Amino acid sequence: MTSESTALDLETAYSTVSDTYRGADLDIHALCREMRHTSPVFEGDFVAQFGVPTNAGMQAGTRPTFALFKYQDVMAVLRDGASYTNGFIAEGLGAFFDGLIILAMDGEQHRSVRALLQPAFMPETVNKWRDKIDRVIRKDFLEPMVTLKKADLMDFGLNFPIREMYALMGFPEDDTQTYRQYAAWALAMVGGNQIDPAKAPEARRQAGIAVKSLYDAILKVVIQRRAEGSESDDLIGRLLRAEHEGRQLDDHEVTTFVRSLLPAAGETTSRTFSSVISLLLSTPGLLDRIRADRSLIGKLIDETVRYEPVATFKVRETSRDVEIRGVQIPKGSFVQCMVVSANRDEDAFENPDNFDIDRKTKPSFGFGFGPHMCIGQFVAKVELNCAINAILDLFPNVRLDPSQPAPLITGAQLRGASKVAVIWD
Numbered sequence: 569m570t571s572e573s574t575a576l577d578l579e580t581a582y583s584t585v586s587d588t589y590r591g592a593d594l595d596i597h598a599l600c601r602e603m604r605h606t607s608p609v610f611e612g613d614f615v616a617q618f619g620v621p622t623n624a625g626m627q628a629g630t631r632p633t634f635a636l637f638k639y640q641d642v643m644a645v646l647r648d649g650a651s652y653t654n655g656f657i658a659e660g661l662g663a664f665f666d667g668l669i670i671l672a673m674d675g676e677q678h679r680s681v682r683a684l685l686q687p688a689f690m691p692e693t694v695n696k697w698r699d700k701i702d703r704v705i706r707k708d709f710l711e712p713m714v715t716l717k718k719a720d721l722m723d724f725g726l727n728f729p730i731r732e733m734y735a736l737m738g739f740p741e742d743d744t745q746t747y748r749q750y751a752a753w754a755l756a757m758v759g760g761n762q763i764d765p766a767k768a769p770e771a772r773r774q775a776g777i778a779v780k781s782l783y784d785a786i787l788k789v790v791i792q793r794r795a796e797g798s799e800s801d802d803l804i805g806r807l808l809r810a811e812h813e814g815r816q817l818d819d820h821e822v823t824t825f826v827r828s829l830l831p832a833a834g835e836t837t838s839r840t841f842s843s844v845i846s847l848l849l850s851t852p853g854l855l856d857r858i859r860a861d862r863s864l865i866g867k868l869i870d871e872t873v874r875y876e877p878v879a880t881f882k883v884r885e886t887s888r889d890v891e892i893r894g895v896q897i898p899k900g901s902f903v904q905c906m907v908v909s910a911n912r913d914e915d916a917f918e919n920p921d922n923f924d925i926d927r928k929t930k931p932s933f934g935f936g937f938g939p940h941m942c943i944g945q946f947v948a949k950v951e952l953n954c955a956i957n958a959i960l961d962l963f964p965n966v967r968l969d970p971s972q973p974a975p976l977i978t979g980a981q982l983r984g985a986s987k988v989a990v991i992w993d
């Protein structure tokens with residue numbers, strides 16, 4: 569590890585990313601509601617007003633841009649990987665991942681890589697990891713906190729998802745310094761996508777260090793594991809053995825994929841945790857219901873992902889001329905799919921602005937939709953489920969701390985609460 573890279577600590581890296589993606593202090597839900605009614609297919613760069621990066625990097629603003637606000641339109645675009653492609657991400661966000669991320673792949677290349685990776689993330693595999701996930705949450709984080717009787721739950725929320733990924737990948741369980749370093753590097757990669765010209769050079773420098781340091785650290789482990797024969801049930805073992813149509817992943821591919829998983833799995837789960845726990849503790853009557861019936865935690869998570877999706881929009885590029893609701897969209901345009909709007913479309917959800925865990929099950933787009941839908945969603949759901957259960961088990965009568973400000977879910981690009989102050993008996 570170089571002295572440059574160790575200088576980056578987890579809390580600084582997290583707040584840098586939060587600053588980059590929080591954007592202007594506008595009410596995104598109100599703005600989107602207005603657009604659904606007045607301009608459901610908007611010609612222009614809707615997202616620009618928030619001052620947050622899109623995955624298009626420096627290409628943003630260089631070509632015709634449209635924004636979609638309706639459930640049906642967002643679903644149609646996300647599911648059609650032939651007409652709406654992701655390749656442009658390789659030069660935007662992907663530049664901070666050496667261009668090699670599954671999110672930036674299209675068509676046959678994406679299909680074959682996804683088929684290789686998918687089995688390692690299916691519910692039957694992830695359920696086998698549940699005990700390990702639960703043990704990490706309780707032993708490494710929550711049990712040592714019990715006697716404190718008060719905490720900002722984001723001290724836990726910020727740390728546990730990467731710690732989990734680190735454990736699931738099969739890295740040593742007792743090496744807490746290394747996983748914190750990995751977490752900081754993972755965040756520095758996301759933070760490299762900085763659009764403020766004053767901050768961009770330093771953010772990019774840190775991202776460059778992080779990309780290389782993580783690659784070197786993971787490659788060493790991958791080479792060693794392959795040499796040992798890797799019969800293990802953890803993620804790296806499974807990826808080393810994965811096979812689809814006679815093809816296997818080489819060391820470079822396993823390493824780059826594992827590296828891209830850390831940012832994909834860390835911050836998203838931390839922020840979703842912050843929203844799940846905030847809504848659980850602040851929605852009248854909900855805590856008592858969930859305490860009495862833990863089987864409702866699944867619905868709590870699903871409704872949170874609809875109501876406050878972490879990633880508020882997804883961008884695609886048109887690979888041909890298309891028409892949506894009579895609006896002509898030329899080939900090569902950027903299409904901003906406003907997930908945060910589609911998830912609250914009145915034509916798709918009754919009383920969409922109510923947080924209601926009893927609503928009828930229906931797809932929403934907080935984990936995406938179509939070919940790129942989140943491959944790790946079952947991992948995230950098991951982690952969140954274990955975390956909520958453990959908090960209710962270990963912190964008797966846990967509730968919001970009345971002496972502290974109530975948690976606030978904010979952010980124009982990545983939403984979540986930065987602080988969730990609680991007390992217990």
Ligand code: HEM
Binds near residue numbers: 671682840879936939
């Ligand atoms: C609550 C936590 C999470 C949220 C909200 C979330 C959200 C998303 C979304 C919205 C996408 C689709 C991106 C697009 O269509 O452009 C996505 C893709 C992806 N996610 Fe997640 N994610 C979460 C956790 C995870 C975890 C735990 C992992 C890994 C274990 C993971 C790995 C991935 C990967 C690899 C992709 C790219 C899939 C592809 O391009 O085929 N995510 N995620």
